[in-house]
Amino acid sequence: xxxxxxxxxxxxxxxxxxxxxxxxxxxxxxxxxxxxxxxxxxxxxxxxxxxxxxxxxxxxxxxxxxxxxxxxxxxxxxxxxxxxxxxxxxxxxxxxxxxxxxxxxxxxxxxxxxxxxxxxxxxxxxxxxxxxxxxxxxxxxxxxxxxxxxxxxxxxxxxxxxxxxxxxxxxxxxxxxxxxxxxxxxxxxxxxxxxxxxxxxxxxxxxxxxxxxxxxxxxxxxxxxxxxxxxxxxxxxxxxxxxxxxxxxxxxxxxxxxxxxxxxxxxxxxxxxxxxxxxxxxxxxxxxxxxxxxxxxxxxxxxxxxxxxxxxxxxxxxxxxxxxxxxxxxxxxxxxxxxxxxxx
Numbered sequence: 001x002x003x004x005x006x007x008x009x010x011x012x013x014x015x016x017x018x019x020x021x022x023x024x025x026x027x028x029x030x031x032x033x034x035x036x037x038x039x040x041x042x043x044x045x046x047x048x049x050x051x052x053x054x055x056x057x058x059x060x061x062x063x064x065x066x067x068x069x070x071x072x073x074x075x076x077x078x079x080x081x082x083x084x085x086x087x088x089x090x091x092x093x094x095x096x097x098x099x100x101x102x103x104x105x106x107x108x109x110x111x112x113x114x115x116x117x118x119x120x121x122x123x124x125x126x127x128x129x130x131x132x133x134x135x136x137x138x139x140x141x142x143x144x145x146x147x148x149x150x151x152x153x154x155x156x157x158x159x160x161x162x163x164x165x166x167x168x169x170x171x172x173x174x175x176x177x178x179x180x181x182x183x184x185x186x187x188x189x190x191x192x193x194x195x196x197x198x199x200x201x202x203x204x205x206x207x208x209x210x211x212x213x214x215x216x217x218x219x220x221x222x223x224x225x226x227x228x229x230x231x232x233x234x235x236x237x238x239x240x241x242x243x244x245x246x247x248x249x250x251x252x253x254x255x256x257x258x259x260x261x262x263x264x265x266x267x268x269x270x271x272x273x274x275x276x277x278x279x280x281x282x283x284x285x286x287x288x289x290x291x292x293x294x295x296x297x298x299x300x301x302x303x304x305x306x307x308x309x310x311x312x313x314x315x316x317x318x319x320x321x322x323x324x325x326x327x328x329x330x331x332x333x334x335x336x337x338x339x340x341x342x343x344x
Contacts, residue, residue: 004136006067007198010233010254012276012309018301018338019066020331021138023203023237024317025059026071029324032058042087046072047119053126060135063327064335067136067199068127070192072120074142074203075150077188080116081108081180083151091156098154100166105176110183113191121195128196139197141185143204143238144178144222145215151177160209167218174218182222186229193230201235202227202253205316208240215244220251227252235278239316245270260315265303276309283314286322286330293326294333301334306341 002008006019027033033055036045045051055071075085075093084096099105113121128137149163150156157163167174189200207219227234236253238244242262249256249271258267258279268277281300285293297312304310312334318327 002134004067004198005134006136006138006311007233009309009311010199010235010276012254014308016339017335018304018310018312019136020312020334021065021067021069022059022063022314022318022327023069025063025065025327026056026069027058028318028320029322029327030058030062031324042073043076046076046123049119049122049126052119052123053130056123056127057130059324059327060131062324064331066134067138068131069138069140069201070120070124070127070197072140074140074147074205076117076120077111077113077141077184078147078151078181080111080113081184083108093150093156095151095154098162099148099151099177100162100173102170102173102176105173105180108177108180110180110187113188117188117191121191124192124195124197128198136198137196138199138201139189139192140201140203141189141226143202143207143219144181144185144226145207145210145219146203146205147181147185148174148177149206158209160206167214171218178218178222182225185226189226189230193232197232199233199235200227200230201237201257204236204238204241207238207248208244210244212243212247215247220247223248224251235311237278242267242270249275255309255311257313258315263303264300268304268307276311277304278311278313280313280315281330283316283319283322286314286326287319290326290329293330297330297333298337301337306338 009015009019052071056068060068086094088094149160152163152166233254235255237257239259255276255278256271260280260282264280
């Protein structure tokens with residue numbers, strides 16, 4: 001049986017239509033998910049494999065996308081490292097005891113995934129068993145920089161002052177922390193692949209805050225280790241990373257994710273011909289009239305011109321106020337146009 005559509009596109013093989021999926025498609029805007037979250041917090045959903053699998057599959061049924069991205073949080077693996085994480089509504093992950101010293105890092109464990117996150121691995125198996133063969137299961141992890149930033153700052157930030165202070169003033173602490181995160185995430189993603197994930201994405205959402213030189217010194221070696229740890233196609237994504245695209249491509253990833261800040265043709269030119277590209281519709285467009293969404297989607301498809309290796313996605317995650325019906329319509333637009341073009 002042929003590999004899933006998304007897997008083949010990641011390998012820049014010929015496909016019958018452009019695959020579509022949306023970051024943060026699981027939950028967020030779906031009414032059935034919001035109803036469920038009135039009874040369960042995010043971590044409790046993740047810890048119940050049947051519930052986690054159901055939430056993962058909901059957008060596949062609702063939107064007709066070509067992949068199910070596992071419902072989880074990027075902080076989930078660090079709980080097994082011994083970190084006390086609370087997900088605060090409308091704030092994000094809050095760390096009771098931020099990691100600031102070498103002793104703090106030494107207290108962190110590198111857990112075995114079967115012991116730390118058996119529920120997530122079981123959920124992957126359930127989703128893969130339920131999903132049609134042509135649709136892919138996407139497993140993911142947070143990028144080492146983004147997760148390290150949460151651990152050091154103790155809560156979400158846009159300045160990363162404590163994080164950069166650690167990098168510059170206590171590099172031995174920084175590298176020790178990144179080493180443990182890379183080892184933990186590599187094992188976590190390998191276990192997801194063994195459980196049935198077809199594609200892996202590394203979300204380094206906040207790495208765009210760094211200049212190129214700092215990225216190459218303090219981040220790239222660790223992201224490279226994580227991306228090289230699995231034997232399935234990988235997608236490497238960050239936001240605000242136009243200036244980092246060359247360095248991120250060098251770090252790894254069969255496909256480089258682009259946010260909405262750069263035209264897709266320019267992004268692909270920077271990434272180069274031996275990588276696929278994912279992106280890159282502005283998710284905020286879906287809060288306006290669908291005619292504008294359709295026009296923007298067609299501009300992206302015009303720019304790509306049927307080139308092998310394109311995965312249609314948003315430039316970041318689905319916004320909570322997005323109409324789920326518009327996501328389904330967008331999938332139909334991309335599928336209809338590219339199916340005609342592929343077979344023309």
